[in-house]
Each structure stands twice: as C-alpha cells, then as structure tokens.
Amino acid sequence: MGGLIEIVLGIMTAVGGFVDVSELTFAAQAGSRFGYSLLWVFALATVGIIVFGEMSGRVAAVARQPVFAAMRQRLGLGVGLFTLIASTMVSLVTCAAELGGMALVLKLAFSGEYRLWAAVSVVTLVVTVWVLPFKWIERLFGILGLAMLVYAAAAVALHPPWAEVARGLAPQFPLSAGRQDSLAYGYFVVAIASAVMFPYETYFYSSGGIEEHWTRKDLMVNRLTTGVGFSLGSLLAMAILIAAAVIFRPVHVGPQAPGTVVLEVAAPFGKTGVAFALFGMLLAFGGAAVETCLAAAYSVAQFFGWPWGRYRKPAETPRFTLAWLIAFLIAAALVMTGIEPLQLVEWSIVFSIVVLPLTYLPLLLIANDKKFMGTEANGWIANVLGWSFYVALAVAALAAIPLFVLTSGGQK
Amino acid sequence: MRLRIGLAILAAAGAASAAEPDPAKLAQARSLVAEAVALDRAEAAGRVPRAYAQALRENLVDGLDKLKQEPGLAGVVQAALADLRRRDTAALAALRDRLVAQERSHGRAD
Numbered sequence: 001m002g003g004l005i006e007i008v009l010g011i012m013t014a015v016g017g018f019v020d021v022s023e024l025t026f027a028a029q030a031g032s033r034f035g036y037s038l039l040w041v042f043a044l045a046t047v048g049i050i051v052f053g054e055m056s057g058r059v060a061a062v063a064r065q066p067v068f069a070a071m072r073q074r075l076g077l078g079v080g081l082f083t084l085i086a087s088t089m090v091s092l093v094t095c096a097a098e099l100g101g102m103a104l105v106l107k108l109a110f111s112g113e114y115r116l117w118a119a120v121s122v123v124t125l126v127v128t129v130w131v132l133p134f135k136w137i138e139r140l141f142g143i144l145g146l147a148m149l150v151y152a153a154a155a156v157a158l159h160p161p162w163a164e165v166a167r168g169l170a171p172q173f174p175l176s177a178g179r180q181d182s183l184a185y186g187y188f189v190v191a192i193a194s195a196v197m198f199p200y201e202t203y204f205y206s207s208g209g210i211e212e213h214w215t216r217k218d219l220m221v222n223r224l225t226t227g228v229g230f231s232l233g234s235l236l237a238m239a240i241l242i243a244a245a246v247i248f249r250p251v252h253v254g255p256q257a258p259g260t261v262v263l264e265v266a267a268p269f270g271k272t273g274v275a276f277a278l279f280g281m282l283l284a285f286g287g288a289a290v291e292t293c294l295a296a297a298y299s300v301a302q303f304f305g306w307p308w309g310r311y312r313k314p315a316e317t318p319r320f321t322l323a324w325l326i327a328f329l330i331a332a333a334l335v336m337t338g339i340e341p342l343q344l345v346e347w348s349i350v351f352s353i354v355v356l357p358l359t360y361l362p363l364l365l366i367a368n369d370k371k372f373m374g375t376e377a378n379g380w381i382a383n384v385l386g387w388s389f390y391v392a393l394a395v396a397a398l399a400a401i402p403l404f405v406l407t408s409g410g411q412k
Numbered sequence: 413m414r415l416r417i418g419l420a421i422l423a424a425a426g427a428a429s430a431a432e433p434d435p436a437k438l439a440q441a442r443s444l445v446a447e448a449v450a451l452d453r454a455e456a457a458g459r460v461p462r463a464y465a466q467a468l469r470e471n472l473v474d475g476l477d478k479l480k481q482e483p484g485l486a487g488v489v490q491a492a493l494a495d496l497r498r499r500d501t502a503a504l505a506a507l508r509d510r511l512v513a514q515e516r517s518h519g520r521a522d
C-alpha cells in the first residue's frame with residue numbers, strides 16, 4: 001500500500017511539474033500560429049524525455065551515479081567542463097525565466113511592482129528549499145501545480161475539432177507554406193523539443209533518485225513516474241496548444257506574455273478558471289525555478305566531487321549549499337535587470353538544445369555499460385530509441401541557432 | 413549633377429526601406445493589439461478579475477511602448493496606445509485587422 005501511494009504521488013508530482021514557463025509559452029504560440037499541426041512534436045519529444053528520464057533514473061538507482069558524475073568520467077575533463085559551463089548557464093537563465101514568470105503571475109493576481117514580486121518569489125523559494133526535505137519540495141510544487149489541469153479542462157470545454165486534433169498527432173511539415181512560415185515551423189519544432197527535453201530535467205531527476213536513496217527495488221517507480229507521469233504532463237502541454245488554436249488563432253493573438261495565455265481558461269470558466277490558472281502557473285513556475293537552481297548546484301558539485309544533497313544537513317555540504325544559494329541570487333539578478341521573461345525563455349530554449357547532445361551521450365554510454373549496470377543495462381528497445389533520439393537532437397542542435405536568427409525567435 | 417541625382421535616389425530608397433517595418437516587430441505589434449482586443453472583450457463579459465485585466469493591460473502598453481521607435485510602426489503604435497487607454501475595442505479591432513492585412517501582404521499566411 002505504501003509503495004502504491006509513493007507511485008501515485010510520484011506520478012502526480014511529474015504531471016504537476018511538467019509544464020514550465022517555456023512549455024506554456026511555446027505551446028500557446030504554436031497553437032495560435034499553426035493550429036494543431038505541431039501536436040506531434042509534443043508527443044514525440046515526450047517519448048524522448050521518457051526514454052532519457054527512465055535511463056537517468058535507472059543509472060541513479062543501479063550504478064548510484066548521477067548524470068554529471070557520469071559525464072566527467074565519459075567525456076573527460078575538457079569536454080565535460082565545457083558541458084558543465086554551458087548547461088549551468090542554461091539552468092541559470094531558465095531559473096531566471098521561471099522567477100520572472102512567477103513575478104508576472106503575482107502581479108496579475110495582486111497588482112504591484114514586478115521587481116518586488118520577483119524579490120518575494122526568490123526569498124520564498126530559498127526558505128522553502130532550506131526548510132523542506134527534498135521529497136516534500138518536489139511534492140509541494142508538483143501536487144499543487146496540478147491546478148494547471150484547468151487548462152486541460154478548458155481544452156475539452158472549448159469543443160475543438162477532435163478529428164483535426166488527431167491529425168495533428170501525425171508527423172507533418174507544411175509543404176505548401178511560404179519560405180518564412182516553413183522556417184518558423186522548423187523553429188517551433190526545435191523549440192518545442194527543447195522545452196520538453198530540457199537538460200535540467202534529467203540532471204534534477206537523476207540527482208533526485210540519489211536524494212531519495214533509490215535502489216533496484218525502485219526501478220518500477222522510476223518506469224511508472226517517467227512513463228505515466230511524463231505522458232500525462234505532456235497531455236497538459238498539448239491541451240494548452242489545443243486551447244490556443246481554438247481561442248487565439250481566429251483572433252490573431254500570438255501570446256507575447258504568459259499572462260495572455262490565461263485568457264484560454266477565462267473563455268469557458270471565467271474568474272474561477274483564471275484563479276486556478278494563476279495559482280497553478282505560480283506553483284508550476286516555482287517548482288521549475290527550484291529544479292533549475294538545484295540542477296545547476298548538483299551539476300557543479302557532482303562534477304568537482306563535492307559532497308552534495310538536500311538529504312544531508314547544510315553544514316555537511318557547504319559548497320553545494322552555497323552553490324544553490326548563488327544560483328538563486330544570479331537568477332534573481334537577471335530578473336532585476338528587467339529583461340522580459342519571454343526573452344529569457346527564448347535564450348534558454350535555444351542554448352539548451354545545443355547542450356542536449358552532450359548531456360545525453362554519457363547517459364547513453366553509462367546506461368549501456370554492463371560493468372556499471374549489470375542486468376539492468378539498456379535493452380535493444382532503449383538503445384534503438386535512445387540513439388534515434390540522440391541523432392535527431394544532434395540535428396536539431398545544429399539547426400537551432402540558424403533558425404532562431406532567421407525567424408527572430410519564431411516571430412517572423 | 414549625376415552625383416546629386418544618384419544621392420537623391422539613394423536617399424529616396426533609404427527613406428522607403430526605413431518606412432517598412434521589420435516583419436518580427438510587425439508580428440509583435442499585431443499580436444499585442446489583438447491581445448488588447450481579446451482582453452477588453454473578456455473584461456466586458458465579466459470573465460476576468462479587475463487586477464488581472466489592469467496588470468495585463470499594463471504589460472501590453474509596455475510592449476507597445478517598446479515598438480514606438482520601430483520604422484513603419486510609429487503611427488499605428490501611437491494609435492493603438494491611444495485606443496487602449498480609451499478602451500476603444502472597435503478601433504483596436506480595426507487596427508488589428510489592418511496589421512494582419514499588412515503581414516499578409518508580406519507573405520505571412522496565418
């Protein structure tokens with residue numbers, strides 16, 4: 001019974017924590033510009049994050065190795081250090097975007113000054129991470145973030161053309177579109193894949209497995225959390241796209257801010273829906289800010305071999321503790337410059353996909369290594385899927401920056 | 413004389429291209445105006461709280477303000493800001509449709 005409760009809570013946490021400010025923004029923009037035709041990218045990228053998420057959890061449980069420790073071993077110091085610097089910068093920019101998203105949501109709910117709400121947000125998150133044990137940090141944000149399910153309810157209540165929605169799940173490319181629309185479509189394909197498969201998710205997930213002292217007995221929890229939890233979370237992101245196609249596309253809205261996306265639930269549910277959406281977004285963005293901040297600290301500590309982990313007292317992990325405090329400070333400083341959260345989202349999306357191939361390569365190598373993994377090394381399905389996605393990500397990584405420049409971040 | 417004609421042609425070409433807005437900025441302006449229309453209509457129908465409407469409207473004003481200096485957009489952005497402040501939804505909707513038509517004339521399909 002206790003095990004079943006753990007599994008259910010793990011799945012609920014994965015669902016509530018799946019959508020962050022990047023997925024929300026790109027799902028809404030994708031739906032408003034291209035209707036349902038980008039749904040397949042969410043579906044395919046979710047398979048990818050399930051494959052790599054399960055692998056990272058399995059490596060944590062069996063080899064007791066988080067991703068960054070494996071990275072240093074497999075890639076060597078030079079490439080490993082480059083990946084550490086790049087991925088830490090991406091995590092910090094993403095953390096800033098999430099903090100900015102929180103400040104926007106608080107301003108929308110209560111009025112007041114954006115920067116003041118940003119300061120309140122970061123102080124609240126620091127206190128939360130300091131005081132709560134790791135498991136309850138995850139669960140607090142993940143379970144309360146389930147208020148985001150109001151978007152799923154809205155997508156159903158808006159009666160989209162389900163046949164067209166289903167057609168959107170088939171991989172496609174707008175062959176009859178003009179050059180600029182084709183380039184923008186390509187950019188959204190890359191951006192959505194990046195938003196769903198953010199590197200910080202595997203760093204955080206694998207480190208979390210070690211925080212929770214996973215062993216081989218937890219492999220089923222790992223499979224269910226990633227398989228069921230991420231799938232349901234992805235349905236939520238797709239619901240945001242579907243609602244945007246119904247509400248925004250006919251009236252030429254291409255949401256420029258997370259606040260506008262809330263209008264998707266205002267249409268069917270009015271003020272009650274808006275309250276649920278704002279509450280859900282606050283917790284979802286807050287959870288993502290914590291994950292990105294801790295992911296940055298985990299990466300640095302694991303790479304340099306420092307003691308780390310929230311399951312230990314701060315006095316036992318002084319450098320790790322300082323690392324996550326500094327990560328929050330840097331993210332807060334970025335927000336205080338007044339850079340728009342949407343701009344931060346664009347940068348984090350583009351640069352994270354460039355880092356992704358370097359993140360997943362050592363994971364694939366370790367997960368395949370029978371010396372570390374014994375009988376739990378990758379089977380042929382995990383290998384076929386893992387390497388296929390790896391090649392696709394490498395291609396996307398090459399295309400990301402040119403597409404970003406040619407389309408001005410999908411705006412042209 | 414030929415030099416003066418050449419310079420005059422160059423100046424005219426420069427002025428014409430300066431009046432053409434960047435497609436990305438045009439898209440942003442169109443979306444911000446469209447968001448203002450959507451917000452006004454949601455607020456009039458009582459579907460959004462006042463604090464939310466006020467804060468989102470401020471965001472939209474900030475976004476439009478940043479586009480005031482964009483070549484080819486100054487006039488339409490000033491008009492949008494005035495209509496936003498007056499809550500003239502019909503005028504904003506007309507502006508939105510004008511911007512959509514302008515984007516389509518530049519090859520954008522949606």
